[in-house]
Amino acid sequence: MKILVTGASGFIGGRFARHALEQGFEVRVNGRRAEGVAHLLRRGAQFVEGDLSDPHLAQRLCIGVDAVVHCAGATGHWGRAQDFQQNTVQATENIVEGCLKEHVRRLVYLSCASIYRNGRSQLAIKEEPLARRFADAATRSRHLAEQKVFGAAEFGLEVIALRPATVIGAGDVSWLPPLIDLQARRRLSIVGNGLNKVDFTSVHNLTEALLSSVLADPAALGKAYNISNDTPIPLWDVVNYALRQLQMSQVTRYRGYRSTWLKGAVNEGACLLWPGRPRPRWSRHGAHSLNADFTLDIARARHYLDYQPQTTLWAALDEFCAWWQAQ
Template sequence: MTVVFVTGGSGFVGGRLISRLLKDGHAVRGLARGDTSAARIEALGATPVRGHLGDVAALRTAMAGSELVFHAAARTTRGGDRDRFWADNVEGTANVLRAAREAGVRRLVHVGTEAALMDGRPLVGVDETAPLRPDSRAHYAASKAAAEQLVREAAEPETVVLRPRLVWGAGDTTVLPELVAMVRAGRFAWIEGGLHRTDTTHVDNAVEGLLLAASRGRPGQAYFVTDGRPTVFRDFVTELLGTRGLTVPERSLPLWAATALASAGEAVWRGLRLRGVPPLDLMSVWLAGMECTIDIGKAAAELGYRPVRTRAEGMAELRAQYR
């Protein structure tokens, strides 16, 4: 039995990861910032440990005796202040690495993202040789790129990065709920008709990749995982919303118009220091309006990765959950 520590265990990917680790017989501790996250981690069957990404001492104490750490915690909200993204995603990751080193952790697996490569251009058939973009105009993309650089350059503990793309499935707390909210509020619109291709990663496939990265990944390396085959973005989103009984509106914006609206909105929010986030942001435009197709050959060859859940199975589970 391995003792495993998980950050972000109260979230979507982290929660599903904890369930799988427990099922496989590991002892799991999860970082809990407050009562709500502690209750969620405890309900899964793991041991919540109070602390946050800004407290190295608490992280070190929480990791004591752990052989393996999964770092799934990150700021993923739309838009927002750059300093907050940097504090959570970059400085927080640096703190997790330091605590893991001081606690004697053998290996750390970092949950990365294809967004770390995004700079406003499509990603077509990309693999792990594509450069990270810490200079990206989107704060989430830039901060995740900078965080990954820290992880891959760390000498101790051994580190591996696992990059899923557009994680979805039952229990999703971001993608599907936000799409549902936009449709119901009358704010949904396709970009260029949504006819571009995209890769996706069911949460069970993401977790499978994380476990393989922990056992087989080469130190300092990154690995992409997906559902195995790209699909048309419009088809995927239409079926996803259909699991909630929703029909998707036909309204569409040109990519240039969506980009201009997002850039203008972000500028106004920054200039006036407005609370919340603008109606449209660059990261959302890039995620929803540009092709993103990924080559997972490296994960297949080095990790033995194969998707364990098909899109059809994942959609069926969502429909059953809704009913």
């Protein structure tokens, strides 16, 4: 089987491509940074550089492949709506059209669990129903991209979408690094009472889920799946564990949620006015995610994908910390 992996120069796409190569699959990778896939080329991957907003490139990538694992897309929650539209929605639409034109059998789309967030604490979230309104342009673009994917099922494309909780492991630059940076500056505080429980996903478990999706039986098709370690843990225990491993001071100060949310709103407003619109160190999304309970129900993935989390969160954190120190 030949698999195309988009976003392979990123954290999750790169880890899945390496896992697929180790399992003996023929792998073609796409990314924006050639240096980000050098380790995959040494393992035998074929690299095609380019931007997925180009429909001709997307179609060329799909020539001769049996399955596509689409991990590319805009990351984070800060940015212009048109950028999320181009890098997430348009790129996904081009990949879908490429799959249909080149008769690719299966498309696995990497979405995210953030599309569930509604500004409140949420426990044991199921895949349906989704909120009618989305918190920001990033989550809205992920939902629209999912719709593009599932819409292709009526034309014969086999489709699956995965919605992982926050992914932890070597190579993560999205979740822990900004918190480490804030603590190094003595500007990180526990938001709320510090007892909020959340789900995380080891990148090893996610790569296994992606591979299971590529090989899944027909009964699993046409569905979205929550993916996590299924062991909700107080978020600030996780943060402080990582800080201890990195020999940094613990977060002990507390700050109210409302004041943190307002600080985020002020920071966002200032960054909108600043030339280049830099990413704010605090945001309303960040205040909510550091304060609210957020756990997923993964029963559907267990049933249809035979998903069984094997790598613990603590092992994933140890892996991240070893990688971070080596940087």
